[in-house]
Protein backbone atom coordinates (compact mmCIF):
# COMPACT_ATOMS: atom_id res chain seq x y z
CA UNK A 1 0.00 0.00 0.00
CA UNK A 2 2.13 2.91 1.25
CA UNK A 3 1.13 6.35 2.41
CA UNK A 4 0.14 9.11 0.00
CA UNK A 5 2.75 11.76 -0.84
CA UNK A 6 2.10 14.87 1.33
CA UNK A 7 2.60 17.13 -1.69
CA UNK A 8 -0.56 15.60 -3.16
CA UNK A 9 -2.84 16.26 -0.17
CA UNK A 10 -1.48 19.27 1.71
CA UNK A 11 -2.21 22.15 -0.74
CA UNK A 12 -5.79 22.83 0.47
CA UNK A 13 -6.45 21.07 3.74
CA UNK A 14 -9.92 21.36 5.30
CA UNK A 15 -10.32 20.95 9.06
CA UNK A 16 -13.99 20.59 9.95
CA UNK A 17 -15.92 22.35 12.72
CA UNK A 18 -19.41 21.00 13.27
CA UNK A 19 -20.81 24.22 14.76
CA UNK A 20 -19.42 26.37 11.95
CA UNK A 21 -20.91 24.03 9.33
CA UNK A 22 -24.38 24.25 10.95
CA UNK A 23 -27.21 24.21 9.91
CA UNK A 24 -25.57 22.18 7.14
CA UNK A 25 -24.20 18.76 8.06
CA UNK A 26 -20.43 18.23 8.12
CA UNK A 27 -20.53 15.57 5.34
CA UNK A 28 -22.59 17.97 3.21
CA UNK A 29 -20.03 20.77 3.62
CA UNK A 30 -17.16 18.34 3.03
CA UNK A 31 -18.71 17.01 -0.19
CA UNK A 32 -19.16 20.57 -1.48
CA UNK A 33 -15.61 21.53 -0.46
CA UNK A 34 -14.17 18.54 -2.30
CA UNK A 35 -16.06 19.51 -5.43
CA UNK A 36 -14.31 22.90 -5.04
CA UNK A 37 -10.88 21.28 -4.86
CA UNK A 38 -10.06 20.52 -1.23
CA UNK A 39 -7.18 18.02 -1.14
CA UNK A 40 -7.47 16.63 2.41
CA UNK A 41 -10.10 16.53 5.16
CA UNK A 42 -9.52 16.37 8.91
CA UNK A 43 -12.53 15.75 11.14
CA UNK A 44 -12.21 17.91 14.27
CA UNK A 45 -15.00 18.26 16.82
CA UNK A 46 -13.98 19.09 20.37
CA UNK A 47 -17.56 18.77 21.66
CA UNK A 48 -18.29 15.28 20.34
CA UNK A 49 -17.95 12.19 22.50
CA UNK A 50 -16.12 9.14 21.17
CA UNK A 51 -19.23 7.41 19.85
CA UNK A 52 -20.49 10.54 18.12
CA UNK A 53 -17.06 11.23 16.63
CA UNK A 54 -16.79 7.71 15.17
CA UNK A 55 -20.21 8.16 13.55
CA UNK A 56 -19.15 11.56 12.17
CA UNK A 57 -15.85 10.24 10.84
CA UNK A 58 -17.57 7.28 9.15
CA UNK A 59 -20.14 9.63 7.57
CA UNK A 60 -17.46 12.03 6.32
CA UNK A 61 -15.43 9.14 4.91
CA UNK A 62 -18.52 7.93 3.05
CA UNK A 63 -19.06 11.42 1.60
CA UNK A 64 -15.40 11.66 0.56
CA UNK A 65 -15.49 8.16 -0.96
CA UNK A 66 -11.71 7.83 -1.28
CA UNK A 67 -11.20 11.01 -3.32
CA UNK A 68 -8.84 12.62 -0.78
CA UNK A 69 -7.29 11.46 2.50
CA UNK A 70 -9.51 11.65 5.59
CA UNK A 71 -7.88 12.21 8.99
CA UNK A 72 -9.21 12.68 12.50
CA UNK A 73 -7.96 15.21 15.03
CA UNK A 74 -6.41 13.86 18.26
CA UNK A 75 -8.23 10.53 18.52
CA UNK A 76 -6.29 7.38 17.62
CA UNK A 77 -9.07 5.28 19.16
CA UNK A 78 -11.64 6.92 16.89
CA UNK A 79 -9.43 6.33 13.84
CA UNK A 80 -9.17 2.61 14.71
CA UNK A 81 -12.88 2.34 15.42
CA UNK A 82 -13.82 3.92 12.08
CA UNK A 83 -11.45 1.57 10.27
CA UNK A 84 -12.99 -1.37 12.13
CA UNK A 85 -16.33 -0.23 10.75
CA UNK A 86 -14.89 -0.40 7.24
CA UNK A 87 -14.54 3.35 6.66
CA UNK A 88 -11.87 4.71 4.30
CA UNK A 89 -9.92 6.76 6.83
CA UNK A 90 -6.25 7.52 6.36
CA UNK A 91 -4.74 8.96 9.48
CA UNK A 92 -4.58 11.05 12.63
CA UNK A 93 -3.39 14.60 13.38
CA UNK A 94 -1.98 15.05 16.89
CA UNK A 95 -0.78 18.06 18.83
CA UNK A 96 1.91 18.60 21.41
CA UNK A 97 -0.29 17.51 24.32
CA UNK A 98 -1.88 14.52 22.56
CA UNK A 99 -0.51 10.95 22.45
CA UNK A 100 3.16 11.23 21.35
CA UNK A 101 3.65 10.91 17.60
CA UNK A 102 6.02 7.92 17.91
CA UNK A 103 3.37 6.01 19.85
CA UNK A 104 0.69 7.05 17.37
CA UNK A 105 2.83 5.66 14.54
CA UNK A 106 3.23 2.36 16.40
CA UNK A 107 -0.53 2.11 16.90
CA UNK A 108 -1.73 3.15 13.42
CA UNK A 109 0.95 1.33 11.43
CA UNK A 110 3.07 2.30 8.45
CA UNK A 111 0.20 2.79 5.99
CA UNK A 112 -1.51 5.58 7.93
CA UNK A 113 -0.81 9.30 7.74
CA UNK A 114 0.42 10.94 10.97
CA UNK A 115 0.37 14.75 11.21
CA UNK A 116 1.85 16.70 14.13
CA UNK A 117 1.42 20.31 15.27
CA UNK A 118 4.61 22.31 15.85
CA UNK A 119 4.85 26.01 16.60
CA UNK A 120 8.27 26.75 18.14
CA UNK A 121 11.94 26.09 17.29
CA UNK A 122 12.08 23.69 20.28
CA UNK A 123 9.13 21.67 18.98
CA UNK A 124 10.70 21.58 15.51
CA UNK A 125 13.98 20.30 17.01
CA UNK A 126 12.22 17.52 18.94
CA UNK A 127 10.33 16.51 15.80
CA UNK A 128 13.51 16.47 13.74
CA UNK A 129 14.97 13.93 16.16
CA UNK A 130 12.16 11.42 15.58
CA UNK A 131 12.96 8.39 13.40
CA UNK A 132 12.30 8.99 9.70
CA UNK A 133 8.75 8.05 8.78
CA UNK A 134 7.25 8.74 12.20
CA UNK A 135 5.49 11.92 11.08
CA UNK A 136 4.37 12.79 7.54
CA UNK A 137 3.83 16.54 7.84
CA UNK A 138 3.76 19.38 10.35
CA UNK A 139 0.76 21.64 11.05
CA UNK A 140 2.33 25.03 11.80
CA UNK A 141 0.43 27.89 13.40
CA UNK A 142 -1.18 29.95 14.39
CA UNK A 143 -0.30 32.13 11.41
CA UNK A 144 -2.89 34.66 12.60
CA UNK A 145 -5.01 34.85 15.74
CA UNK A 146 -8.28 32.99 15.30
CA UNK A 147 -11.42 32.54 17.37
CA UNK A 148 -11.86 29.02 15.94
CA UNK A 149 -9.21 27.73 18.38
CA UNK A 150 -9.14 30.03 21.41
CA UNK A 151 -6.08 28.20 22.84
CA UNK A 152 -4.01 28.53 19.69
CA UNK A 153 -0.25 29.12 19.98
CA UNK A 154 1.05 32.70 19.70
CA UNK A 155 0.51 34.12 16.21
CA UNK A 156 3.59 33.70 13.98
CA UNK A 157 2.70 35.96 11.10
CA UNK A 158 3.89 35.05 7.62
CA UNK A 159 7.50 35.91 8.51
CA UNK A 160 7.45 33.77 11.65
CA UNK A 161 6.02 30.91 9.63
CA UNK A 162 8.77 31.36 7.03
CA UNK A 163 11.51 31.24 9.66
CA UNK A 164 10.17 28.00 11.13
CA UNK A 165 9.47 26.36 7.76
CA UNK A 166 13.03 27.10 6.63
CA UNK A 167 14.31 24.82 9.41
CA UNK A 168 11.81 22.01 8.81
CA UNK A 169 12.75 18.57 7.64
CA UNK A 170 9.11 17.81 6.85
CA UNK A 171 6.46 19.54 4.70
CA UNK A 172 4.64 22.27 6.65
CA UNK A 173 0.96 23.10 6.28
CA UNK A 174 0.09 26.58 7.58
CA UNK A 175 -2.95 27.01 9.84
CA UNK A 176 -4.71 29.73 11.82
CA UNK A 177 -6.80 32.62 10.51
CA UNK A 178 -5.90 31.91 6.91
CA UNK A 179 -7.78 33.59 4.07
CA UNK A 180 -7.20 33.67 0.33
CA UNK A 181 -4.95 36.72 0.72
CA UNK A 182 -2.47 34.60 2.70
CA UNK A 183 -2.20 31.76 0.19
CA UNK A 184 0.45 33.15 -2.17
CA UNK A 185 2.59 34.73 0.59
CA UNK A 186 2.51 31.47 2.56
CA UNK A 187 3.49 29.48 -0.51
CA UNK A 188 6.43 31.84 -1.04
CA UNK A 189 7.23 31.39 2.66
CA UNK A 190 7.71 27.67 2.11
CA UNK A 191 4.28 26.24 2.98
CA UNK A 192 3.34 22.93 1.39
CA UNK A 193 -0.29 23.93 1.82
CA UNK A 194 -2.87 25.91 3.76
CA UNK A 195 -5.24 24.45 6.34
CA UNK A 196 -8.51 26.26 6.97
CA UNK A 197 -11.60 25.85 9.13
CA UNK A 198 -13.86 28.91 9.03
CA UNK A 199 -12.87 30.04 5.53
CA UNK A 200 -14.75 26.97 4.22
CA UNK A 201 -16.99 25.70 7.04
CA UNK A 202 -18.58 29.11 7.65
CA UNK A 203 -18.71 30.13 3.98
CA UNK A 204 -22.14 30.55 2.34
CA UNK A 205 -20.90 28.33 -0.50
CA UNK A 206 -18.14 25.96 0.65
CA UNK A 207 -17.46 24.82 -2.92
CA UNK A 208 -16.91 28.39 -4.10
CA UNK A 209 -14.78 29.19 -1.06
CA UNK A 210 -12.59 26.15 -1.69
CA UNK A 211 -12.26 27.03 -5.38
CA UNK A 212 -11.20 30.58 -4.54
CA UNK A 213 -8.62 29.38 -1.99
CA UNK A 214 -7.16 26.88 -4.46
CA UNK A 215 -7.00 29.54 -7.17
CA UNK A 216 -5.18 31.84 -4.75
CA UNK A 217 -2.79 29.02 -3.81
CA UNK A 218 -2.06 28.30 -7.48
CA UNK A 219 -1.72 31.96 -8.47
Ligand SMILES: Cc1ncc(COP(=O)(O)OP(=O)(O)O)c(N)n1
Nearest residue numbers: 073093094095096117139140175195
Ligand atom coordinates in the same frame (compact mmCIF):
# COMPACT_ATOMS: atom_id res chain seq x y z
C1 LIG B 1 -3.37 20.64 10.09
C2 LIG B 1 -3.50 20.94 11.53
N1 LIG B 1 -2.56 21.68 12.14
C3 LIG B 1 -2.67 21.96 13.45
C4 LIG B 1 -3.74 21.48 14.18
C5 LIG B 1 -3.86 21.75 15.66
O1 LIG B 1 -3.78 20.53 16.37
P1 LIG B 1 -3.61 20.54 17.95
O2 LIG B 1 -2.37 21.31 18.26
O3 LIG B 1 -3.70 19.16 18.43
O4 LIG B 1 -4.84 21.37 18.44
P2 LIG B 1 -6.36 20.91 18.31
O5 LIG B 1 -6.73 20.94 16.86
O6 LIG B 1 -6.47 19.52 18.86
O7 LIG B 1 -7.13 21.92 19.10
C6 LIG B 1 -4.69 20.70 13.52
N2 LIG B 1 -5.76 20.18 14.16
N3 LIG B 1 -4.57 20.44 12.20
Ligand SMILES: Cc1nc(C(=O)O)sc1CCOP(=O)(O)O
Nearest residue numbers: 141142146148149176177197198
Ligand atom coordinates in the same frame (compact mmCIF):
# COMPACT_ATOMS: atom_id res chain seq x y z
C1 LIG C 1 -7.30 23.80 14.46
C2 LIG C 1 -6.36 24.94 14.56
N1 LIG C 1 -5.06 24.77 14.93
C3 LIG C 1 -4.39 25.92 14.98
C4 LIG C 1 -2.98 26.04 15.37
O1 LIG C 1 -2.48 27.17 15.41
O2 LIG C 1 -2.39 25.01 15.66
S1 LIG C 1 -5.34 27.26 14.57
C5 LIG C 1 -6.68 26.26 14.31
C6 LIG C 1 -8.01 26.77 13.88
C7 LIG C 1 -7.94 27.43 12.51
O3 LIG C 1 -9.21 27.87 12.19
P1 LIG C 1 -9.49 29.04 11.19
O4 LIG C 1 -9.05 28.59 9.84
O5 LIG C 1 -11.00 29.23 11.26
O6 LIG C 1 -8.76 30.24 11.68
Ligand SMILES: [Mg+2]
Nearest residue numbers: 074094095098
Ligand atom coordinates in the same frame (compact mmCIF):
# COMPACT_ATOMS: atom_id res chain seq x y z
MG1 LIG D 1 -4.96 18.08 19.28
